[in-house]
Amino acid sequence: MISDDDLSALVRARHHDPFSVLGMHADPQGRLWVHAMEPHAVEVDxxxxxxxxxxxxxxxxxxxxxxxxxxxRAERFDYRLRVRWDSGVEDVYADPYAYGxxxxxxDLHFLAEGTHVRPYEVLGALPTTLGEGEHAVAGVRFAVWAPNxxxxxxxxxFNNWDGRRHLMRARGGSGVWEMFVPHLVVGDRYKYELVGPDDTLQPLKADPYARAAQxxxxxxxxxxxxxxxxALPASRAGMxxxxxxxxxxxxxxxxxxxxxxxGFKTWDELAAELPDYVADLGFTHLELMPITEFPFDGSWGYQTLGMFAPTARFGPPEGFARFVDACHAKGVGVILDWxxxxxPVDAHGLARFDGTALYEYEDPREGFHRDWNTYIYNFGRPEVRNFLAGSALYWIDRYGIDGLRVDAVASMIYRDYSRTSGEWLPNRYGGRENLExxxxxxxxxxxxxxxxxGAVTMAEESTTFPNVTEPTYAGGLGFHFKWNMGWMHDTLQYMRQPHVQRRWHHEKLTFGLVYAFSENFLLPLSHDEVVHGKGSLIGKMPGDDWQRFANLRAYYGFMWAHPGKKLLFMGQEFAQDSEWNHDAELPWHLLNNARNAGVRQLVRDLNRIYRELPAMHRQDCDGFGFDWLESTEATHSLLAWLRRDADGHMMIAVxxxxxxxxxxxxxxxxxxxxxWREVLNTDSSHxxxxxxxxxxxxxxxxxxxxHGRAQSIMLVVPPLATIYLVPG
Incomplete structure (x- = not known):
């Protein structure tokens, strides 16, 4: 029944439709035949x-x-193949070419249209059982998008990495290839072997939708x-x-x-320590730098290839699920850096996946980041949009996390990001924005x-692009919060100044209030500020040892009372004195020093007061909640402001x-x-x-x-300190 041409195509693993010739088929006389391609087999029954x-x-x-x-045999029936291999081993298994x-x-229509809400339920490797009763066969359904x-x-x-054994079925013009491989189980390793449009064999590719990786x-x-x-419970949505x-x-x-x-700790070992630590310090959320699978440790996860797979560095995916549950059990929300x-350009990844620029733009003026030596997704292609939107939903939908911090948004929305004239392509209107x-x-x-x-999204957007946190129906990007990079750069530049010079830089502390309510801002003191030669936060502070610690404590007090949500990178809660090293654990021994332990106690108390005083958080993103009491006293580097909420609660920070x-x-x-009475003083002996x-x-x-008001108080303002006052 199989022609010489078909046979030649099967032998070369180039057959366009192997399901049409392999498996069980009837000849013109209605007689049933079975054909099986079994390299290294000696006998097949x-x-x-x-x-x-x-x-x-x-x-x-x-x-x-x-x-x-x-x-x-006149009618098709459920059958098995018994294969004896040249190694002497014998296997009995269901024929993958017996399944339609x-x-x-x-599903194929929505995938091609780019509107499939949960593409991860269709693509990738899905453990599946086909048939019922005695005819039930467990295995894995594979599906991958490779249109070219x-x-x-x-x-x-399971097949000795031999691409002739399991040639997949093409599903028409959708570009999707699929196959059910019987008897495979969770934990089996796999890749895809592809022949490109020019008939050349491509490097073996990892599954873009893989839920786990080596x-x-x-x-x-x-x-x-x-x-x-x-589902996200209402209690956590409120957080x-x-x-x-x-x-x-x-x-x-x-x-x-x-x-x-x-060595790395496992998900379960981290779950036994980290949620307790975060909860004890009073943080409401834990943000994880990227844990989507990535090949190079030195990228810190920002060059990811596994958009659906928690990294294997800490164990299997179910361990990550338990870690998230442990955080939630302590009342700590989980945000993923996404x-x-x-x-990255790694050969086993998305780069030229089917022999063409499939996930990336073809033209390097659109599709290559010279800053990071990485490819840029083709944001306008429906299937790529589906891939990225599906990944975003996956972590919330399937692991119950609380939200995403979206990395490098500025590099996405500007076609000329980090490019000079002539090195980028304008949009269809001639502008610099990447409309896709x-x-x-x-x-x-x-x-x-x-x-x-109830889930939350945060944008790391470092420019003045408008309406990042406005709803999409109002013309915005639809994020809930935006990282306030300008506030971070300005205030850190101020804090680096010698004390006698600060009078000339006073506006670095006050300018942020000019635009503080133009977006829903988050104030980030992130990992980016303690790497690449920037030193630690305590290392940026001027003066002798006592003054450096006092400066850091005053700065934290200023930050927590400033409008905007808060973010602090690990180690800075106890004044880590060295630059962050991703290859070593934090210098926990510093907590044996009273001043380092004192900074951590301050962070704990700042978080407690921030949560307890409605005036400090309810109007974080609303100008109604803020008034300057004193913003012009540059000579003595003094600042005082009022925070309040809609119910009349107030606090003062100085x-x-x-x-x-x-x-x-x-x-x-x-x-x-x-x-008024003092409820926090960063100069406290505590x-x-x-x-x-x-x-x-x-x-x-x-x-x-x-200060333009009819009444006043007399107080003591400590040196290099921030104090909080509440009505009393």
């Missing part, structure tokens, strides 16, 4: 589902094709179960609200803590809003950024309270300070005008 012998298949001379007519198409036409490939095979340990330097995909769906206290601890899991021999801006990327970001936020209400204390300083205060301040005394309001 056909058995029925109960294991009874039916027929022996003969080898076509000079080939690895075994074929035979089934006697006295498995992906529905509707001439042939796609799934290869792995630990680097190995790069095979690993069959994993699809995690069950998880993500713009009116809630949002204080984030940013962590690189590979260097937070390690084993004494330097990277849709670029991907902008559309994609809106689409992702709309999908998450519809499918995962910062002194010089080593000179201010005794008997008069400050105008709002009407209402008859007195934090390693000199204990200058107002103690627990109530500072009475007197009818003496000051």
């Amino acid at each position: 056909v058995l029925d589902a109960a294991g009874a012998f039916v027929a022996k298949l003969e080898r076509r001379p000079g080939s690895d094709l075994f074929e035979g007519r089934l006697p006295d 198409p498995l992906i529905s036409d509707d 490939a001439r042939r796609v095979s799934v290869v792995g340990d 630990l680097r330097p190995d790069s095979a995909s690993v069959v994993a179960a699809l995690p069950p769906r998880r 993500n609200d713009r009116h809630a206290p949002l204080s984030i601890y940013e962590v690189h899991l590979g260097s937070w803590r390690r084993h004494h021999h330097g 990277v849709p801006a670029h991907f 990327a902008i559309s994609l970001l809106k689409h992702i936020n709309e999908v998450l809003g519809a499918e995962a209400p 910062s002194n950024m010089t080593p000179v204390p201010q005794f008997g300083w008069r400050l105008g205060v709002p009407e209402g309270p008859t007195g 934090y390693g300070g000199g204990n200058v301040g107002n103690a627990s005394a109530v500072l009475p309001v007197t009818p003496v005008a000051s």
Whole structure:
């Protein structure tokens, strides 16, 4: 039944439709034949589902094709192949070519259209059972998008990585190839072998939709179960609200803590320590630097190739699920750092996946990041949009995380990002904006809003692109929060100045309030500020040892009382003195020093007060919640401001950024309270300070005008310190 041309194509693994000739088929007379391509086989028999012998298949001379007519069989039936290999091993298994198409036409339509909400339920390696009762066969359904490939095979340990054994079925114009491979199980390793449009064999490719992968330097995909769906409870959704206290601890899991021999801790070991630590310090959320599988440790996860796979560095995917559950059990939300801006050029990854620029732009003026030596996704291609939007939803939908911090948004939305004239292509209107990327970001936020209400998205967007946190229906990108990179750069530049020079840089602390409510901002002191020669935060502070610690404490007090949500990178909560090293754990021994331990205690108290005082968080993103009381006292580097909420709760923050204390300083205060008392002082001896301040005394309001107000208080402002006052 198989022609010489068909046989030649099978032998060369170039057959365009192997399902049309392999498996069970009827000849023109209605007789049933079975054909099996079995390299390295010695004998092949056909058995029925109960294991009874039916027929022996003969080898076509000079080939690895075994074929035979089934006697006295007029109707198709469930059968097995019994194969004895040249190694002497014998296997009995269901024939993968006995199964018809498995992906529905509707799924293929939505995939091609780029509107499939959950493409990870269709593509990738899905453990599946076909048939019922005694005819049930468990295995794995593979599906991959490779529209320009001439042939796609799934290869792995199960077929000795031989691309002739499991040639997949092409599903028409969808570009999807699929195959059910019986008897495979969770944990089996696999890749795809593709022949490109020019008839050349491509490097073996990992599965773009793989839910697990080998630990680097190995790069095979690993069959994993699809995690069950998880809804975001209303209690946690409320934690993500713009009116809630949002204080984030940013962590690189590979260097937070390690084993004494330097090895990574497992998901379960991290789950036993990290959630407790974050909860004890009062942070509301934990942000994980990218844990989507990535090949190079030195990229910190920002050059990811596994957009659906938790990295194997810490164990299997189910361990990550338990880690997330452990965080939630401690009341800590989980935010993932997620990277849709670029991907690395590793041969086993997405680069020229089917022999063409499939996931990336073809033209390097659009499709290559010279800063990172990575490719840029083709944001306008429907299937690529589906891939990225599906990944964004996957982590919330299947692991129950609370949200995503989207990396490098500026590099996505500007075609001339880090490029000079002539090195970039304008959009269809001649402008510099990447309209396809902008559309994609809106689409992702709309999908998450519809499918995962309550989940939060945050944009690392370093320019003045407008309306990042406006809803898409109002013309915005639809993010909930935007990292305030300008505030971070300005204030750190100020804090680096010698104390006597700060009067000339006063605006670096005040300018952020000019635009503080133009977006829903988050104030980030992230990993980017403590790497690449920038030193640690404590290392940026001027003066002697006492002054450096006092400066850092005053800065943290200023930050926590400033409008905007908060983020602090690990190690900075105890004033790590060295630059962050991703290859070693944090210098925990510093906590043996009283001043370092004092900084950590301050962070703990700042988070507690931030949560307890509604005035400090409810109007973080609303100008109604802020008033300057004193913003022009540059000579003495003094600042004072009021925070309030819509219910009348108030607090006052005062910062002194010089080593000179201010005794008997008069400050105008709002009407209402008859007195104010100090509830936090970064110069407290509890934090390693000199204990200058107002103690627990109530500072009475007197009818003496000051700072444009009819009444005022007299207070002590400690040196290099921030104090908080509440009505009392």
